[in-house]
Amino acid sequence: MLNINDYPQQWEKHSRTQRLLSWLAWLSFVVLCVFCWQQMNHQTLWYFVTDAPNQFADISSRMWPPRWSYMERLWQPLWDTINIATLGTALGVVMAIPVAFLAARNTTPSQLLVRPIALFVIAASRSINSLIWALLLVAIMGPGLLAGIIAIALRSIGFVAKLMYEAIEEINTTQVSAITATGASPMQILDYAVVPQIMPTFIGTTIFRWDINIRESTVLGLVGAGGIGLRLNESLATLAWPQVSLIFISILATVVFSEWVSARCRKAFI
Amino acid sequence: MQSASDYPTTWRKPPLISTPSIRYGLWLLAAVYLFFAFDSVEVNWQRVWEGGERGWRFVQAFLNPDFTSRWSNIVDGIYESLTMTLCATVAGVILSIPFGLGSARNLAPTPVYLFCRSFIAIARSFQEIIIAILCVALFGFGAFAGFVTLTFATIGFLAKLFAEEIEEIDPASLTAMRATGANWLQQVNYAVQPQVMPRLIGLSLYRLDINFRESAVIGIVGAGGIGATLNTAMDRYEYDSAAAILLVIILLVMLAEFASGQIRKRIH
Amino acid sequence: MATLQLKNLSMHYSAKDKALTDVTIDVQAGEIVGLIGPSGAGKSTLIRCINRLNNPTNGQVLFKEQDLTKLGGQSLRKARRKIAMIFQEYALIERLTVMENVLSGRLGYVPFWRSLLRKYPEQDIQQAYALLDRVGLLEHADKRVDALSGGQRQRVGIARALAQDPELLLIDEPTAALDPRTARQVMRLISEICSERGLPAIINIHDVNLAKMFVKRIIGLQQGVVVFDGKPQQLDDSVLTLIYGEEDWNQTEQQEQELETLREIA
Numbered sequence: 171m172l173n174i175n176d177y178p179q180q181w182e183k184h185s186r187t188q189r190l191l192s193w194l195a196w197l198s199f200v201v202l203c204v205f206c207w208q209q210m211n212h213q214t215l216w217y218f219v220t221d222a223p224n225q226f227a228d229i230s231s232r233m234w235p236p237r238w239s240y241m242e243r244l245w246q247p248l249w250d251t252i253n254i255a256t257l258g259t260a261l262g263v264v265m266a267i268p269v270a271f272l273a274a275r276n277t278t279p280s281q282l283l284v285r286p287i288a289l290f291v292i293a294a295s296r297s298i299n300s301l302i303w304a305l306l307l308v309a310i311m312g313p314g315l316l317a318g319i320i321a322i323a324l325r326s327i328g329f330v331a332k333l334m335y336e337a338i339e340e341i342n343t344t345q346v347s348a349i350t351a352t353g354a355s356p357m358q359i360l361d362y363a364v365v366p367q368i369m370p371t372f373i374g375t376t377i378f379r380w381d382i383n384i385r386e387s388t389v390l391g392l393v394g395a396g397g398i399g400l401r402l403n404e405s406l407a408t409l410a411w412p413q414v415s416l417i418f419i420s421i422l423a424t425v426v427f428s429e430w431v432s433a434r435c436r437k438a439f440i
Numbered sequence: 441m442q443s444a445s446d447y448p449t450t451w452r453k454p455p456l457i458s459t460p461s462i463r464y465g466l467w468l469l470a471a472v473y474l475f476f477a478f479d480s481v482e483v484n485w486q487r488v489w490e491g492g493e494r495g496w497r498f499v500q501a502f503l504n505p506d507f508t509s510r511w512s513n514i515v516d517g518i519y520e521s522l523t524m525t526l527c528a529t530v531a532g533v534i535l536s537i538p539f540g541l542g543s544a545r546n547l548a549p550t551p552v553y554l555f556c557r558s559f560i561a562i563a564r565s566f567q568e569i570i571i572a573i574l575c576v577a578l579f580g581f582g583a584f585a586g587f588v589t590l591t592f593a594t595i596g597f598l599a600k601l602f603a604e605e606i607e608e609i610d611p612a613s614l615t616a617m618r619a620t621g622a623n624w625l626q627q628v629n630y631a632v633q634p635q636v637m638p639r640l641i642g643l644s645l646y647r648l649d650i651n652f653r654e655s656a657v658i659g660i661v662g663a664g665g666i667g668a669t670l671n672t673a674m675d676r677y678e679y680d681s682a683a684a685i686l687l688v689i690i691l692l693v694m695l696a697e698f699a700s701g702q703i704r705k706r707i708h
Numbered sequence: 709m710a711t712l713q714l715k716n717l718s719m720h721y722s723a724k725d726k727a728l729t730d731v732t733i734d735v736q737a738g739e740i741v742g743l744i745g746p747s748g749a750g751k752s753t754l755i756r757c758i759n760r761l762n763n764p765t766n767g768q769v770l771f772k773e774q775d776l777t778k779l780g781g782q783s784l785r786k787a788r789r790k791i792a793m794i795f796q797e798y799a800l801i802e803r804l805t806v807m808e809n810v811l812s813g814r815l816g817y818v819p820f821w822r823s824l825l826r827k828y829p830e831q832d833i834q835q836a837y838a839l840l841d842r843v844g845l846l847e848h849a850d851k852r853v854d855a856l857s858g859g860q861r862q863r864v865g866i867a868r869a870l871a872q873d874p875e876l877l878l879i880d881e882p883t884a885a886l887d888p889r890t891a892r893q894v895m896r897l898i899s900e901i902c903s904e905r906g907l908p909a910i911i912n913i914h915d916v917n918l919a920k921m922f923v924k925r926i927i928g929l930q931q932g933v934v935v936f937d938g939k940p941q942q943l944d945d946s947v948l949t950l951i952y953g954e955e956d957w958n959q960t961e962q963q964e965q966e967l968e969t970l971r972e973i974a
Contacts, residue, residue, distance in 0.1 A: 202526070203526065203527065203530050206522075206523040206526045206527050207523075207527050209519070209523045210520065210523040210524055210527055210583045210584070210587060211583070211584060213582055213583065214582055214583065214584040215580055215582075218579055218580035219579050219580075219584060222578045222579050225577065225578045226578055229574075229577060229578070249480060250480060253477040253480055253481065256473075256477060257477055257478075257481070293690060293693070293694050293697075294690050296653075296693070297653060297689055297690045297693035297694065298656075298686060298689065298690070299653060299654070299656065299657040301569060301657045301660060302656065302657055302660075302667075302670065302686070305660065305670075305671070305674055306498065306674070306682075309494065309498075309674055309677075310491045310494045310495040310498060311487065311488045311491035311495070312484060312487035312488065312490075312491060314481075314482065314483065314484065315480065315481045315482070315483075316481060316483050316488070319481065342799075344795055344796075344797060344799040345799050345800070345801055345802075347756075347761050347793075347795075347799065348793065348795055348799035348800070348868075349801075349812060349815065350761060350788070351759050351761060351788060351791070351792070351793040351878075352788065352789060352792070352812060352813050352814075352815045352816050352868075352872055353785040353786065353787075353788035353789030353790075353815065353816025353817075353872070354785070354812075354815035354816060354823075355785060355815075355820060357820050358815045358820060358823050361820075361823060361824055362801060362804070362808075362812050362815065362823070363801060366801050366802070366803040366804050367801075367802075367803070369803060370803075385565070385566075385567050386567060388567055388570070389567045389569040389570060392569065392660070392661065393660065402570075402573075406573065418566075418570070421565070421566065421570070422562075422565050422566075425565040426565070447833075447834045447837035447838050447841070448833065448834070448837060449830035449831070449833055449834050450830070450833060451807055451811075451826075451828070451833045451836070451837075451849075452826075453805060453807075453808065453826050454805065454850045
């Protein structure tokens with residue numbers, strides 16, 4: 171062993187050029203952020219922003235106490251909200267199943283034609299928020315629960331199909347070989363080798379999406395697609411803050427309830 | 441071995457729920473629910489039928505979108521959405537780090553833990569749109585309200601996942617750091633940060649994706665971005681412009697998803 | 709008449725990557741053949757070429773005088789159901805019950821609606837119960853496969869293969885995932901069943917000693933070429949070197965024997 175003084179006294183984690191490069195990268199990132207911040211705010215009225223604490227105090231004081239008697243008018247829209255989410259999820263899942271099988275590399279009938287179409291359906295469904303779908307559907311078929319259900323379904327297709335087709339692509343291939351080797355037909359291979367393997371993902375994704383959809387369906391009423399959002403819209407329009415706070419409380423309760431239900435379901439099925 | 445004819449000739453797959461009363465009870469419950477749920481959906485078929493023509497017009501608009509007549513509005517809206525998304529994601533990530541540390545049970549003292557957890561729970565329970573409505577009421581119309589909305593939602597999303605990630609770290613390295621006499625910050629820096637950093641970056645990029653998608657809707661309630669442009673186009677029944685906006689959104693989301701996927705692949 | 713004849717069978721993934729070259733083998737009725745060779749020698753590829761899980765690039769696979777390489781679709785499925793396969797990692801459907809896994813051996817015989825509704829013909833169910841009894845798993849019929857041990861799973865795999873009423877068994881490393889004792893039990897079960905039914909089999913196996921114990925004919929494969937075809941007694945050091953490359957075989961054998969005695973003492 172050498173004398174202690176023979177060892178270098180300096181230790182650096184990265185070399186000099188590495189450090190320089192990473193500094194440059196960080197610097198340009200900060201510059202980008204500052205630039206974006208300024209661009210974003212060039213129309214901001216700072217008077218309103220600085221006044222926000224006062225506004226906050228004002229609105230909070232108006233919100234309290236909630237108008238509890240309004241609750242009797244909320245039960246029906248809350249029930250509608252849950253129905254929009256549940257029926258929408260069911261419809262979306264039913265449509266997502268074929269899309270997922272068409273999009274997965276190992277089950278698609280055609281890599282060149284069918285798969286890109288399925289992937290586009292998934293991407294389109296995922297990029298458009300359910301509120302936008304609702305906006306379109308209300309314009310087309312008029313306000314009501316049906317528009318909300320279809321909006322939730324259309325948004326759910328992409329989500330469920332994406333997670334499912336990824337699961338299909340990751341299945342264990344020897345199990346597929348084993349079923350193929352028995353002389354099974356393609357449909358039988360799907361039934362015996364593929365479906366059991368993706369079942370947990372399928373159930374988990376469906377429950378997860380239902381949970382999200384409860385949340386999403388609380389706002390669909392803002393554009394006229396039914397549910398508690400309708401009441402929220404009315405109350406906001408009339409500046410009835412005590413009703414708004416009651417609506418918030420009921421939404422919170424619904425969301426907590428849905429989380430409890432989905433946790434129970436997950437435990438029961440998986 | 442018995443002779444073949446002694447074996448049973450029927451077999452039924454054992455049901456998932458073995459108690460028959462619970463099994464049939466659940467089926468009945470589901471049937472009753474479905475009946476009432478469908479019953480609550482009132483459909484004005486007349487209106488839906490009339491809407492068919494509008495729907496057809498919309499499909500046509502999608503096949504023949506009009507990018508030109510509202511192009512400058514689209515560009516402004518997209519620009520606002522993008523700047524809003526980036527600022528909100530950066531602010532949200534920075535703020536979610538203290539909240540994430542605060543809601544990790546193995547790091548935070550109980551009062552801090554409870555405070556951070558309840559903040560996260562509230563942030564997650566409300567849809568972005570509801571938060572946007574409140575922010576517009578507080579900060580006035582425009583991108584700033586959208587920025588605050590997305591930042592708030594980002595904290596709720598990321599802090600929870602960070603906290604879960606931190607709670608799953610290998611406790612041995614944390615103990616080892618404590619044993620060296622490192623203070624709290626040093627513990628976080630040496631034992632926690634290296635273990636959660638890759639996930640943190642991955643999740644932040646994922647949230648960038650989500651924030652862009654959300655930025656396209658919060659405009660509907662006045663919080664700036666491309667959503668406002670879309671809402672105007674829909675209000676004026678300019679379906680061809682609306683289709684153009686939707687196509688631009690889809691394209692950008694796909695691009696963002698591809699880019700963040702590539703970056704995440706590099707990091708791992 | 710040979711049950712299976714491979715004629716000049718070749719499979720090339722690319723010009724450089726030749727998995728099999730000019731393999732010519734006859735398997736007689738009732739004959740059990742052990743296929744040995746180092747990993748990557750093409751043992752699995754050879755087996756999978758026979759039932760066309762892999763597609764050979766050249767040559768013929770004559771099964772009961774029918775060339776399988778020419779078949780496709782319905783006729784290939786008809787041929788496949790007479791050739792059963794047993795896999796290394798069992799390849800059972802983990803989330804289905806033992807019974808469903810055994811019945812899945814009948815998939816080639818039943819129409820889709822029957823397999824979908826799990827409504828198999830009575831004699832199929834009876835046969836499945838009999839097979840489960842034969843492999844000693846009768847009381848496990850309604851359990852899910854992922855609740856079974858490795859040895860039990862491989863028995864389910866054997867029962868599934870036999871449910872096909874096969875006329876040829878292809879067995880790919882049946883013992884690789886099992887401990888030595890279970891491995892022997894499984895090999896014994898397989899060879900008993902084969903002799904009960906006069907069923908020809910090709911067993912792909914990396915454990916030379918195990919092969920010698922249970923098999924009457926051994927084929928050595930090296931880089932996709934058959935380099936040995938004979939009786940287990942003919943497997944001497946020079947042949948092993950030919951198949952596996954240079955190694956002190958006596959020492960290995962000696963150690964193996966020592967281990968064996970140790971095991972017996974234990």
